[in-house]
Amino acid sequence: MNRLIVFLAVGLSTATAHASGLPFFPNTNVPDYTAKLVVRETYGDGKDNWRVVQHHNGWTHVEETQGDEAHIWYGHFFQHVVLSTGKKDGEEINRFNIRQVEPSFDYLGIKQVKETNDVETVGGEECRWSEIVRKPPAERPIWMTCLTSDGIEVATKVLFSKGELMSEARLTEIKRGPVPEAEVLPPRQLFDASTWLKPLRTYPDHPPSAVDFEAKLVARASDNPSIDKTSEVRLLRHYPWWFRRRDGKDGSIRIDVWNELENQGISYSSSKRERRIVGGRSSLDPKRPFSQFSSQTGMENLGEQGQFLGENCTWYDLTPNMADASQKQCITSDGIPLKDDHWSGLSAVESFDAVAFTRRPVDIGEMQPPREYLDPSAWGFALQ
Numbered sequence: 001m002n003r004l005i006v007f008l009a010v011g012l013s014t015a016t017a018h019a020s021g022l023p024f025f026p027n028t029n030v031p032d033y034t035a036k037l038v039v040r041e042t043y044g045d046g047k048d049n050w051r052v053v054q055h056h057n058g059w060t061h062v063e064e065t066q067g068d069e070a071h072i073w074y075g076h077f078f079q080h081v082v083l084s085t086g087k088k089d090g091e092e093i094n095r096f097n098i099r100q101v102e103p104s105f106d107y108l109g110i111k112q113v114k115e116t117n118d119v120e121t122v123g124g125e126e127c128r129w130s131e132i133v134r135k136p137p138a139e140r141p142i143w144m145t146c147l148t149s150d151g152i153e154v155a156t157k158v159l160f161s162k163g164e165l166m167s168e169a170r171l172t173e174i175k176r177g178p179v180p181e182a183e184v185l186p187p188r189q190l191f192d193a194s195t196w197l198k199p200l201r202t203y204p205d206h207p208p209s210a211v212d213f214e215a216k217l218v219a220r221a222s223d224n225p226s227i228d229k230t231s232e233v234r235l236l237r238h239y240p241w242w243f244r245r246r247d248g249k250d251g252s253i254r255i256d257v258w259n260e261l262e263n264q265g266i267s268y269s270s271s272k273r274e275r276r277i278v279g280g281r282s283s284l285d286p287k288r289p290f291s292q293f294s295s296q297t298g299m300e301n302l303g304e305q306g307q308f309l310g311e312n313c314t315w316y317d318l319t320p321n322m323a324d325a326s327q328k329q330c331i332t333s334d335g336i337p338l339k340d341d342h343w344s345g346l347s348a349v350e351s352f353d354a355v356a357f358t359r360r361p362v363d364i365g366e367m368q369p370p371r372e373y374l375d376p377s378a379w380g381f382a383l384q
Contacts, residue, residue, distance in 0.1 A: 260294065264280060
């Protein structure tokens with residue numbers, strides 16, 4: 001399992017409580033508005049949080065404070081794109097995530113809206129409650145929204161599957177009227193690769209086991225029909241940086257750029273179902289001494305030798321002590337993986353063999369996602 005999942009889980013309780021982080025819109029005619037809501041949760045420290053929502057022409061900016069941290073979302077409900085980020089007081093933004101998903105494949109996608117006869121006045125606004133039925137089956141949370149006659153969400157409730165309250169938000173202030181477009185668009189620097197790849201510190205010279213190189217790997221032939229035999233991987237290294245691009249026969253793309261000494265990097269993925277970008281820039285957590293942008297969680301010598309393309313290599317387990325998944329590589333003495341096997345349980349998920357490699361100086365400029373993947377307009381954000 002890629003440890004990037006752990007990185008994405010930051011703020012998971014908030015995401016669960018509020019689904020995508022954006023308010024629900026019943027139609028595209030919801031007026032511009034700015035609203036403030038108080039958020040109460042039955043978990044955590046029990047303290048009230050504040051949520052500010054700004055809406056303009058379909059685009060929404062939501063900011064929710066939790067102690068000294070702000071959780072921030074930008075997105076368009078009907079274009080199914082959400083950018084999420086966050087920061088602490090006095091600190092720079094050090095993470096972000098953009099996701100655009102085909103609704104039929106969205107885990108939290110809306111299946112149905114069930115209107116009720118419950119009418120309430122919240123913050124001086126009359127609203128009617130509806131249940132938002134999402135994708136997860138039984139044991140899912142129950143999402144409720146209370147909408148005014150012009151479609152503004154002024155209250156929400158999230159219930160556990162048995163009906164107990166998980167969290168709620170209730171309007172305290174609202175102002176209908178024009179909201180400047182600039183207020184609902186994210187900072188441009190989030191889309192700049194240098195924001196995420198700028199070195200956090202000066203790094204030591206690379207050790208002998210971390211030579212610069214470029215390699216091409218292809219999926220190994222297998223009797224397992226689920227393995228994509230035409231997948232290719234391009235791998236670059238310039239200590240402490242790695243670049244990995246996987247192209248699948250189905251048109252899917254996965255690009256990871258990461259710093260093995262920090263929790264720093266960029267990940268881009270696209271398929272017929274969804275697109276995603278994740279960026280992060282922070283120091284390693286001493287409790288988790290491997291980059292969360294890499295699947296690696298350790299490096300255990302398995303005591304097995306191999307020889308491929310005329311090179312000797314040693315087999316290592318890069319994910320020791322993981323029960324559900326593993327990654328094993330046969331690596332040369334100067335750090336080039338010639339075999340790369342990914343396992344789930346006892347079954348090989350994907351296995352790659354190096355077909356060509358070159359030891360050569362690699363520049364950090366070579367180790368970035370293509371510019372078009374980070375273009376704000378490609379995600380619908382009309383940044384000037």
